[in-house]
Amino acid sequence: MILTVTLNPAVDKTYTAGELIAGHVNRMRTVMSIAGGKGINVARVLRQYGHSVYAAGFLGGYTGDFIEDQLNREGIGCRFVRVEGDTRVNMNILSDNGYVTEILEPGPEISGEDLNRFFAGYDELMEECGLVVLSGSLAVGAPDDIYATLISKASDRGVRVILDTSGEALRKGIEAGPYMIKPNQRELEYIVGHKLVNRETVAHAALSIHEKGVEHVVVSMGKKGLLSVSGNKVYFAKAGKVEALNTVSCGDSVVASYAMSMLEGVSDEQALVRAAAISAANATTLKNADIPKEIVEELEKTMTVEVLI
Ligand SMILES: Nc1ncnc2c1ncn2[C@@H]1O[C@H](COP(=O)(O)OP(=O)(O)OP(=O)(O)O)[C@@H](O)[C@H]1O
Ligand SMILES: [Mg+2]
Known part of the structure; x- marks a missing residue:
């Protein structure tokens, strides 16, 4: 439950x-x-x-x-x-x-x-x-x-x-x-107290919070993608382009996806790919928190995970 x-x-x-x-x-x-x-x-x-x-x-x-x-x-x-x-x-x-x-x-x-x-x-x-x-x-x-x-x-x-x-x-x-936090870039900037100008500065800011005792730090960066820090590794993934109709609850879709992945015990890379796909798919419908699963499956097929650190 x-x-x-x-x-x-x-x-x-x-x-x-x-x-x-x-x-x-x-x-x-x-x-x-x-x-x-x-x-x-x-x-x-x-x-x-x-x-x-x-x-x-x-x-x-x-x-x-x-x-x-x-x-x-x-x-x-x-x-x-x-x-x-x-x-x-x-x-x-x-x-x-x-x-x-x-x-x-x-x-x-x-x-x-x-x-x-x-x-x-x-x-x-x-x-x-x-x-x-x-x-x-x-x-x-x-x-x-x-x-x-x-x-x-x-x-x-x-x-x-x-x-x-x-x-x-x-x-x-x-x-x-x-166990996990999911700030967007702006929320992370507030916590570290300075602007984050690129993916590398976001990665280091997220790592600094992981080092303070948060096991898993996932930073959502809107249509630019999703970054994940766990076990001193920093991963990045971005879903293929979608037609975004309504981005409300994209962040919530990331959180829901991670909740499922945590219960299922999938790898950090798989969890990241799934979260990027589910959140991008959420943007394709006008309804909030509405996930077209066939779009998720398509997006997952074409995604790769980059190891930043
Ligand atoms: N226009 C978009 N196209 C594709 N994917 C998107 C788009 N906007 C958001 N996403 C996906 O959703 C994730 C979360 O979005 P975002 O970073 O905007 O969350 P957020 O600011 O926490 O949003 P909110 O709290 O309003 O739900 C992104 O990391 C990305 O994977
Ligand atoms: Mg949010």
């Missing part, structure tokens, strides 16, 4: 539009609503590959009901704490000129009592789960060391953790020693 944690889930609304102009009435051409938030996206990818998954975090209001209903129908076990207020709606507007505009709500505020209920549920879930995925931004009111706390709780029981977040939550999480 895999547990994914999403502290601040969202109903993701994807719109298509002609042109978006600030200060004007903007009519959308199409709209699609889907349960979202990074951990939830990871859970949805894992379900498509037949894995058993729990999703935990905080949900509230009618938008929370929408998410729970959708996840139940997909066969994802919901273990959310219900809170006051409505789960947020995040809008993602794809306009014909190629611009992607995101409008993100803050989400409901979490109380101390909500947090305590969440920790109690998490402790129980640790008994059943072999792997934990902590993904995304913090809920309003959650302390920025919450991921560090959740990593320590999992480590105490010998459960491995993948952490995918940003800023101080990531910095503090790294100090608690997660």
